[in-house]
Amino acid sequence: MEDTYRRDRTHDDMRAFDGSRDRGNQHALVFFVIALTSFVAWSESAHAQGGTFTAQMPSVVDFNIPSQPLGNAVNAFADATGWQVSVPTDLAAGKVSPGVIGSHEALDALSRLLAGTGLTYRVTDVNAVTLVPGSSSDVAPAVVAAGAAATAGAVAAVDGSEEATQTAQKPIKVPEILVKDVRQRVTQELDNLPPEYAGGDVARGGRVGILGNKDIMDTPFTQMNYTSKIIQDQQARFLADVLKNDPSVQLGQPSATGFTNFAIRGFRQGDNDTLFNGLAIAPTFNGTMMTESIERVEVLRGPNAVLNGAAPFGSIGGMVNLVAKRAGEEALTQLTAQYMSDTQFGVHGDIGRRFGKHKEFGVRINGVYRNGDLPIDHSSRQSALATMGLDYRGDIVRLSADFGYQEQEIDGARRQFLVAPGLTALPEPPNTRTNANQPWELSHSRALYGTLRGEVDVTKYLTAFADFGITNDRRQSIISNRQISDSFGTLAATNTPFATAIENQIITFNAGLRGTFDTGPIHHQAVAAYTLFSRDNQNRQPSFTLPASNIYNPVLVPGPPASLPPSYGSMQKLSENDLYSAMLGDTLSILDERVQLTGGVRFQQIKTTNFNQATGAVASEYDESAPTPMVGLVVKPWQHVSLYGNYIEGLQQGPTAPATATNAGEVFAPFVSKGYEIGAKVDFGRIATTLAVFQITQPNAFVNPTTNVFGVDGEQRNRGVEFMVFGEVMEGLRVVGGTTYIDAELTKTQGGVNQGNKAAVTPFQLTAYGEWDMPFHKALTLTTRVAHGSSQYVNLANTQQVPEWTQWDLGARYWFKGLIGKPITIRAFLENVLNNNAWYGSFFAGQIFVRDPRTFLLSATFDF
Numbered sequence: 003m004e005d006t007y008r009r010d011r012t013h014d015d016m017r018a019f020d021g022s023r024d025r026g027n028q029h030a031l032v033f034f035v036i037a038l039t040s041f042v043a044w045s046e047s048a049h050a051q052g053g054t055f056t057a058q059m060p061s062v063v064d065f066n067i068p069s070q071p072l073g074n075a076v077n078a079f080a081d082a083t084g085w086q087v088s089v090p091t092d093l094a095a096g097k098v099s100p101g102v103i104g105s106h107e108a109l110d111a112l113s114r115l116l117a118g119t120g121l122t123y124r125v126t127d128v129n130a131v132t133l134v135p136g137s138s139s140d141v142a143p144a145v146v147a148a149g150a151a152a153t154a155g156a157v158a159a160v161d162g163s164e165e166a167t168q169t170a171q172k173p174i175k176v177p178e179i180l181v182k183d184v185r186q187r188v189t190q191e192l193d194n195l196p197p198e199y200a201g202g203d204v205a206r207g208g209r210v211g212i213l214g215n216k217d218i219m220d221t222p223f224t225q226m227n228y229t230s231k232i233i234q235d236q237q238a239r240f241l242a243d244v245l246k247n248d249p250s251v252q253l254g255q256p257s258a259t260g261f262t263n264f265a266i267r268g269f270r271q272g273d274n275d276t277l278f279n280g281l282a283i284a285p286t287f288n289g290t291m292m293t294e295s296i297e298r299v300e301v302l303r304g305p306n307a308v309l310n311g312a313a314p315f316g317s318i319g320g321m322v323n324l325v326a327k328r329a330g331e332e333a334l335t336q337l338t339a340q341y342m343s344d345t346q347f348g349v350h351g352d353i354g355r356r357f358g359k360h361k362e363f364g365v366r367i368n369g370v371y372r373n374g375d376l377p378i379d380h381s382s383r384q385s386a387l388a389t390m391g392l393d394y395r396g397d398i399v400r401l402s403a404d405f406g407y408q409e410q411e412i413d414g415a416r417r418q419f420l421v422a423p424g425l426t427a428l429p430e431p432p433n434t435r436t437n438a439n440q441p442w443e444l445s446h447s448r449a450l451y452g453t454l455r456g457e458v459d460v461t462k463y464l465t466a467f468a469d470f471g472i473t474n475d476r477r478q479s480i481i482s483n484r485q486i487s488d489s490f491g492t493l494a495a496t497n498t499p500f501a502t503a504i505e506n507q508i509i510t511f512n513a514g515l516r517g518t519f520d521t522g523p524i525h526h527q528a529v530a531a532y533t534l535f536s537r538d539n540q541n542r543q544p545s546f547t548l549p550a551s552n553i554y555n556p557v558l559v560p561g562p563p564a565s566l567p568p569s570y571g572s573m574q575k576l577s578e579n580d581l582y583s584a585m586l587g588d589t590l591s592i593l594d595e596r597v598q599l600t601g602g603v604r605f606q607q608i609k610t611t612n613f614n615q616a617t618g619a620v621a622s623e624y625d626e627s628a629p630t631p632m633v634g635l636v637v638k639p640w641q642h643v644s645l646y647g648n649y650i651e652g653l654q655q656g657p658t659a660p661a662t663a664t665n666a667g668e669v670f671a672p673f674v675s676k677g678y679e680i681g682a683k684v685d686f687g688r689i690a691t692t693l694a695v696f697q698i699t700q701p702n703a704f705v706n707p708t709t710n711v712f713g714v715d716g717e718q719r720n721r722g723v724e725f726m727v728f729g730e731v732m733e734g735l736r737v738v739g740g741t742t743y744i745d746a747e748l749t750k751t752q753g754g755v756n757q758g759n760k761a762a763v764t765p766f767q768l769t770a771y772g773e774w775d776m777p778f779h780k781a782l783t784l785t786t787r788v789a790h791g792s793s794q795y796v797n798l799a800n801t802q803q804v805p806e807w808t809q810w811d812l813g814a815r816y817w818f819k820g821l822i823g824k825p826i827t828i829r830a831f832l833e834n835v836l837n838n839n840a841w842y843g844s845f846f847a848g849q850i851f852v853r854d855p856r857t858f859l860l861s862a863t864f865d866f
Contacts, residue, residue, distance in 0.1 A: 065111050068101045069687060071641050075099035075115050076133075083108045089133040093121060095594050098641035100687020118687045118729075120197045120206060120217070136197045189465035189516040189527075191215055192400040192457050193393065195298070195325065196227070200688040200729045201736035203232040203771070208300035209280055209323050211309025212531050212585055213600070214516060219683055222600060222634025222646040224694045226250075226726065228299040230327065232738070235773070235785065235815060237340070237831050237859040239372070239385070241276070241291040241324070244299045246789065249742040249767040250320070250724055251301065254844045256854050258378055260412040260445050262290040265845040266320030267303060267698060268720040268746045268763040269675075272654070274508065274537065275317040277310065278324045278453065279404060281471035282535060285449030287506045288477035289410050291324065294350050295368040295389040298325035303724070305652030305677040305698060307630040308604045311533045311583050318652045318675045318700050319720070326391050326404045326453075329354035329364030335866040340372060343858040346383065348372030366391040377855045378434075380441040380558075381414040398459040405452040414441045418844060418851035419553070420485040422494075426801050429491040432553045434839045434855030438484060438493060440548070442561030449475035460515075468513040476505040478567045482548055483849075491553035497545055503568040504541035510534060514585075527589040529602075535581040540573040542615070574615040579655065582607045587632075598636040605629050608655055608672050622669040628653055630674065642687070647680040657703045659712035670714050675700040681724075689729035697721045699749070704798075706752050717750035718761050734777065739770035748798065759800045762847040766792035785813040785831070794843040796850060804850055807840035809833075813859075824865040831859040 067078045073094045076087050085108055102114040112123055112131065122136040191214040196207030207217040208227035218225060228244055238244045241262050245251045254263030254270070264271050276284040276291065284291050293299070302309070303320040310321055334354035341347055350370045357363040370387040389406040416437045421428070432438075451473035458466045480501045484493040514531030546566065551557040587602030607627040614621045634648035656670035681694035702716030726740035746761035771787040789809045796802035813831035820826045837856040844850060 062105050062107055063111065064105050065102045067099075067103070067115065069642065070099060070101065072097040072099045072115075072119055072121075075101060079112060079115055083111075084129065085112075086130040087112075087123075087133065088126075088131070089121075093133060093135065097121070098685065098687070118200055118206065118685060118690075189214075189459070189463070189518060190400070190457065191467065191516075192402055192455060193328075193395045195328075198229055198231070199690060201738075201773075203229060203235075203736060203738045203773075204728045205229055205298060206690070208298065208302070209325070210302065211280075211306055211321075212512075212514070212529055212533075213309065213527075213587060213589070214529070218690070218692070219638070219644045219685055220595070220598060220636060222598075222636050222648040223679070224303045224681060224692055224724065224726070226301045226728075228301075230297050232771075233293050233296065233299070234863075235829060236771075236787075236813070237829055237861055238293050239342075241286065241293060241299070241322075244293060245301070245322075247738060247769055247771055247787070248301055249726075249740045249769045250303055252764050252767065252791075252845050253842075254846055254849075255418055256416070256842070256851055257290075258376055258381065258383075258412075258854050259415050259417055259851075260289055260383070260410060260447075262286045263844075263846075265763070266301070266317075266322075267696065267722060267742075268744045268761065268845065269317075269319030269698065269700060269718075270845060271320070271322065272317050274506070276322050276324065278451065278471070279326055279402075279455060279469070280310075280323060281453055281469055281510050281512065282310075283451050283453065283471040283473040283508050283510060284324055285406075285408055285451050285473055285475045288449070288475045288504060289408075289445070289447040292370060292385060292387045292408055292410075294352070294370045294387060295327055295391075295406065296324050297327040298323075300325065303694070304648070304679055304696060305650050305675050307606065307651055307653040308585060308587065308602045308632040309650075311535065311581060311585075311604065311606065318654060318673075318677075318698060326389070327352075327354070327366045327368065328391055328393055328402075329356050329366045331356065331361065336863055337866070338861050338863040341858075341860040342372075342374075343377045343856075344375045346372060346374035346376060348385070362395050364391075364393040364395075377857050378414075378416050379437040381412070381416060381437055381439075383413075384411045385409070400457045402455045403453070406450070408449045408451075409447070411444065411446040413444050414439060415443060415445055415481065416852070417481060417483050418846075418849045419493075420483055421796055421802055421848050421850060422485055422487045423797065423799075423848070425486065425488065427489045428796075428802060428804065428841065428850070429486065429489050429553065431839045431841050431852055432491070434834070434837055434852060436554065436556070436852075438551060438553050438556040439482060440558060440561065443480050443482060444567075445477060445479040445481060447475060447477040447479075449473060451475070463519060464515060464517040466513075466515050469511070471510045472508065474505070474507045476503075476570060478503050478570075480562070480567055484548070484551065486553065493551040493553060493556075495548065495550040497547040500543045500545045501562075501567045502541060502543050503570055503573050504539070505570060505573060506537065506539050508535070508537045510536070523592055525591045525595070527591075529585070529587045531585045533581070533583045533585070535579075537577075537579040539576045539579075541576050542568040542573045544568060574618060575613045576615060577613065578609075578611045580609040581655075582609075596638040596641075600634040600636075601632070603629055603631045606653055606672075608653075610655060610669060612658060612667060612669060621667045622658070624656070624669050624671065626656070626671050628672055628674060642685045644683040645681075646683070648678075650677050651675060652677065652698075652700075657712075657714065660705070662710075663705050663712035664710045665712055668712065670703065673701045673714070686729075689727065689731060692724070692726045694724045695722070696724070702748065702750070704752070706755075708753065708755075713752065715750070715752040716748060718746060719749045720744050720746045720761075720763070734775035734780070736773040737770065739768075739772075741766070741768045756798045756800075759798055760795050762795060762798065762843065762845055764791045764794045764843060766790075781818060782816050783814065785815070787811040787813075791842075796843055796848060798847050804841040804843040807838060807842065807853075809838055809853065810835045820864065822866075826865070827863040829859075829861045829863070833857045833859070 097119045099115045102111045123131040199206040205227035210216045242257045252265045273287045276286045278284040300323040336352040338350040354366045368389045373384040375382045386409045393402040453471040455469045487494040511534040583606040585604040589600040591598040609625045611623040612621045630651040632650035636646045652675035654673045659665045659668040677698045679696040683692045699719045703714045722744035728738045746763035751757045768790040776782040793806045815829040817827040
């Protein structure tokens, strides 16, 4: 039996059971347990001995410990309380305590000292604790330890013998069995998820590509790591719903379309470039990713070819990695009933268990089903998800496996609009519920995906790892993108809508070594890896004709024959993509990691073959290679401040000339993009801020309007400033938000056409999400989110522009104990409260869309 007492102070603001119990309620529970057991001790002693027994309550101490290095803060705590605190030197190195001021019980004060450090404590004896790495699933040890100690005193008091009296006066040993070495290795990535930051909505670290999991203060990049708490509290159903919180992300389509298209720092994220457990297999090519099985959504900004390999289809501005849920220390059984307007109902089950003598085996299962009408005219959606996550954490071996099945069907999906090139005055947007697409348009997608990952500690300082991933997703659809031809909202007749059958299969593999060593005063964290990515794509796209219509009064016509959507058996191979790369990297640090220099290079080879779909013959192919370097520097002039800078290149597959160009089918060499960034990060203990200034240049490809020849003859340069803030402003008040300003300029164009014009990027975005626990009733929390975007150009000629927009969302949640004594949490969220119907600009030039209407979300989560 293992009795390990820990407390993760990154959760000190979380409620009981569902992860958001406030600290005040924890203190009340501590006081209640101690008072009750001490009363029992007093009454039994008085009864047995005929006298009185004075219960010793935990003493309250006046603390005046300011923010300082953790080691110094712990020494000050020990001096003030007389407690013995053991802490390994490597755990305290580089960490800063926020300090503690005022009158507190000793364990509460220690918890405050550890807030935001990623550490918690384990009670080892009376007035003795040991600091250990934190875990998102730890229980509050103060409650357990205090209750155990007081109960032991009560038992001793019942026995009136002299021996019992002496025993009661002796130190009480808390039973404890440790699993050999509880400290996590620097080279470890599996079972080493960075802890949540104060407030719990974001984590204080995430995966930095092949470098592994890093604290935000130790990386020369900017990153936001959204947790399952914010996903659940906002009732996010799909990946795009989570990315609405990030001001560096611009959505290219509304969530109701059923597809995920977005840009980071003004550059498109490729459909196949979203990572799942660090591998490019997330099922986002033919649809979007459901979020109920996701523990973290990690948004890494900037080019990242060295970190993640060449981006097959884009991702110059950043990369998104999705981390699967894992079984926690405590058994979990949760059932959530869901409702979304108009008549969409659903259910989500989440079960987690750990097995084995030391809980080394874990199982996490998630299942979701939703179906019903959307708040958009003649549009409905059906979604299903089933996932299983398995893991094993041994002394030197760690393994994990994730398997997922996802299916979605959307009928009457409202799509984005194309804008005629000659149109300069955009019409007013229609009602947010109006749908100009046909009721019989549909998109049915299905995805199977999975990963197998493993790590072996070859030595204490060297770890070998290997990851394997595979996905197969397919889609049948009939969709149309209508073009607005005049300021009256006319939709021109067209024969471009198409029926599609498409299948996408990916196999990827990654293996390497991570190690640490010293050369004199320099500490090294080195990595060497090899990556393989292979993708086959098949499709078929016959077209059909639609009559003229209008965005305000859509013309609905009978649907095509049921035989129109092509079958999967009729598809022809479209392309094959193979990417191979080898990477070497090293982080050198000195002065107790206060100066860190990271350097690396990836040697990459991209092989692409395109096929003639009519004959099956090879239409074009190339086999190109290129090295991509990076260098990054972190300097910590103070423990809570990181100054950083980086230069890093991005590499992506070269484009193919479209069918409408004179040189249709021509394949171009890989793009090499260059990124520069400097910034500062400040961790105040419970609030963290980041400020970044960046520049990214990307070669640009387009069709020459005069010659109709497609070529890589241009360049787009995005310069910008980002500011982010997250954490707990004060007890019970949490915030996540920021702003981004991007100056996206076409610096090189063919023949000078559109030279100096702005790209189709929203220059300024702001997002702010806040949570406030009601002072008069801590179980009630109000939430709100505000998003704002400035006006932006729609086309590269800069003759079309959409106005600025603002959207306000409002929510609340409330938890209470049900009849069986387990918590029930009610969540309500109202998106687009004011039903704002302003046009939303896309990063796809020449496209705009109507934002989703006012939408009400309601859920009830039951714990069993």
